[in-house]
Amino acid sequence: MTDVTPALAREAWRLAEPLHAMIYFVPEVRERFAALGLPPVADYFASRGAALGPVGPGPVVATFYNFHPGLVARALPAAWQVVTPATAVAVRLDAAGAALTRGLGDDVVKSPEVAEAAELARRAAESAVAYAAGRPLFAAHAELDWPDAPHLVLWHAQTLLREFRGDAHVAALLVAGLSGLQSIVLHAASGQANATFLRASRGYTREQWAAEVAALQERGLLAGEELSDAGRALREGIEADTDRLAVPAYRVLGAEGATRLGELARPLSRTLVKSGFLSAAAPPRK
Template identity: 65%
Template sequence: MADTTELAWQEPSVLDPAVVRQAWRVAEPLHGLIYFAPEAHERYADLGLDPRSGYFASRSAAMGPVGAGPVVAAFYNFNPALVTRALPAAWDRTAPAAVLAARTEAAGAALSRALGDLVDTAEMREAADLARRAAESAAAYPEGRPLFAAHVALPWPDDRPHVVLWHAQTILREFRGDGHVAALLMAGLTGLEALVLHAASGEVPRRFLQRSRGWSDEQWAEATGRLRGRGLLEGDEPVLSDSGRAQRAWIEAATDRLATPAYTVLGTDGCRRFTELTRPMSRAVVASGALNVDNGSSRS
């Protein structure tokens, strides 16, 4: 597969995509805890939503009371039958505005619990300012990014820095995620096939990916067979072939490149400072157990 991240007709990146990738990866737990936090599940339950419905409703609520179709398209790798069981039925019990408010409240409470004294620091305020600058600058690039565009149009939450940081990181996460979907489409992968390759890389257990996205053993096996036929998998317990590793590397490089415009406003020094500031915060989130999958039915 041609490395289209280096073709002459593409404008070169202002920033090293590796610097951008690190800035996103280090701060990701500050957003990701919302999918696991009991505070979120409790607030969704108050609205009449179980954890699975709460996930689909809360992440899609920025798009309004949509049905399963747009969510299947935007989220990409979930079994459509799983989404259909949650939406649009969730909107018979509550409204998008209520779900968005519950999600933001839950994020603030979960981060306060996980971060403790780190919530009220100069470092938190600086990190929130950097993340907000990046998120707001990304609004100039909505094309082809429906989930991002919906989130970046939301009003900013109150001025508590840790909530602002969470909201900004959510926007940046969806910006990157929409770009990742574009890369998967260019690679010719269905959502399920992308999951199978991810599992074969050894980075995330198959059991978690398959169960959380709602695919049966039969469906997983069929996708595995298709990928074997294309030379992307090998071995009895499938692992990536050389071609599979090359494709995964291309997808990740393309995703990094597509995420870069959001961080241009920060520059290399700003990205590195953001990484420096958020690293101890993310470590505190991990150490608190806030990312434990047993906290609830996470579906990130």
């Protein structure tokens, strides 16, 4: 069995990530939580944070990392007066199943290819439990029950792999001396994300954003509004550390299995992306 490299671990994650990430944009989530009486934004913190239990804002601010504490505090712990964590987990899974079926089609979600991808992703996610130390958000999600349907197994497995990688990314940011806000300022400066969307969705004011831009300029990581050479090097180092720390989850698959997971996930993810399922204005149900 050929070893999994950091580059291959990153590729396996990247190709499958839309299968999980669509959950943050599709209307199925908003509709279900709205029907229970949970307002927008609160549904995000409640659904993703439910694995931690009925916590207040502290653990969510710490593990999600780049949200303004005040934004989280407006949602938690008040959300737990509307839904229990167990209900939030169940509602999120139900929404994921409905969205994947709508986006991929009933025949595809029941296909042998989805079943094979689910089996590979589950093996990786379950093996990652041996490396859960220092990864609190992953560890919390890893204690949730596994669903039965293959497309839901695939979604849940990719959720675990995402949080496994995400916890590692937070560790890399800490080592680099970057706060949550600074990390998204640099992300926007790279040209890979919209600054206005990041600032507003994370709950920061223009003044707070500008203050961190100035701090990063003083540190030599920004040249004006763009990354400096030092800023690019720092981001590349953070991504390299994240890739390296993600390898243990995929090692059980070997290079062949990790490659196969990416091959199976690619057309599924492409379908969702082309259909706008990862857009902030996700397509409505028809």
